[in-house]
Amino acid sequence: MSTLIVSFANTQDATKPASQCQMIAQAPLRAVFAGLSGADTAQAHIEGTVKITYIGHSTFFIETPGGVRIATDFNGWYEPPSLPTVVTMNKAHSSHYTLSPDPDIAHVLHGWREDGGPAGHDLVVGDTYVRNVSTDIRGWGGAMEENGNSIFIFEVAGLCIGHLGHLHHELTDKQYAEIGRLDVLMVPVDGGLTMGPQSMSHVVERLRSALILPMHRRGPPIAQFLSMFDDGFDVSLSEVASVDVSVATLPQRPLILVLKGV
Template sequence: MPLRYLAYTLLFIWFVHTLWPEPAHAQDTSAPISQCQAIAAATPSATFVSVAAPEISPAAAAADGGVTITYLGHSTFLIETPGGVSIATDYNGWFRPATPPTVVTMNKAHSSHYTLTPDPAIRHVLHGWGDDGEPADYDLVVGDTYIRNVTTDIRSGFEGMEPDGNSIFIFEVAGLCIGHLGHLHHELDDSHYREIGRLDVLMVPVDGGLTMGAESMSRVASRLRAALILPMHRRGPPIGDFLAMFGDDYDKSFATGPSITVSLRTLPSKPLIHVLQGV
């Protein structure tokens, strides 16, 4: 008889433990998980490329749940996701899409990279610098897109460098890891590369000196190992100066339009520097 009561007691404890609800805050406090960082950490020495054939058309990429990236001017791209989220990078209010984007990111190195009077219809305005004296820190999910940032320093007149004045914004959507370097003023160290993780698409300034020289910027782009590199922020030197920094391991192409639609399936198998119309 005592053994039967013991069995009933153990069964009751198991039943309560199994069916008792989890605390309501457990899910609410969990931070998004970066797939780009996780994959990079699992294979730190890998070169991340796609096994897809590069000749797949933009129409096929769109049908495959692709992301459309349109160059609007300077450092501003419009990123449009399969879920209907639109993001304008380094938004200054001058280069605007036809309708207000869902999200805008900004950097403050120069006034051409931000505005303090954005359209009120924009739902999320993300400053790449800290407004409270602390570095900007984003872990934001908007629709089908996870947005995070990695801060870097910027030059500040004759006073040297201002810590954390720029953000590299990273957009994780449709299985892609898309990075925008912003107004990068210095080469990255290992801690930056670890925080960034894997990138499939990289938007990189090619001005040749206002951010960094072509050689320094090419080293950063090479280390990030993106399959698709989209130049931006070209003022002064010809685009060929930047392209010349990359050897036969990279393909180079000039687009006939300002947009490209890309998915995991349509990423080039060999790293490609693709110059969109208007750069």
């Protein structure tokens, strides 16, 4: 499996892989762009299905058609079904990261930098392009800490999949532009540890993803989050912890799918 790693901090924008999510953020969901080739556009191929499994807390296990395995907000507590190729982490609480991951994990991506600057990930692994958008977090004393969280975005099989991490504030227009289009959105619904349900629902409504996967539910019933949405959103409670997603099977209307275990 070939891998290309490019750092935002040390390269010019021209060296970055092309993001299909940013390119077609204002275009129809199923638009397809031809004429792209090479490792820079691994994410442009739309064949195949992505399997997403809820493992626990904020950890999802993503399996791509090309065999890349990704664990989000990986903390080492929740055991994925197989060794991840890539893990992403955020530092708001120890339940969102580990400083001693399995050394056989090829790519460990922190959503923060020790010097307080914005993390910059721009990684192509096999058929998947992984990037991030930095946001701030609320410290233990209540003050906001710049660049402490990352929204990780996975572009694969024609899909744009986003994980909000431990998001503590509504996003700016600049951050929405950096994110682009998200077909699948993983959103915390704890009701206050991140943001209240009304503020979080504003983010969900603005992103208008086809498939919304709640996560990070602590305390309040899922109904509190669901009550924030009108009949423009469909809701489904799944009896299983996994969902198969492809460009062809994306819901026509935004669907909030509550996987088993949430």
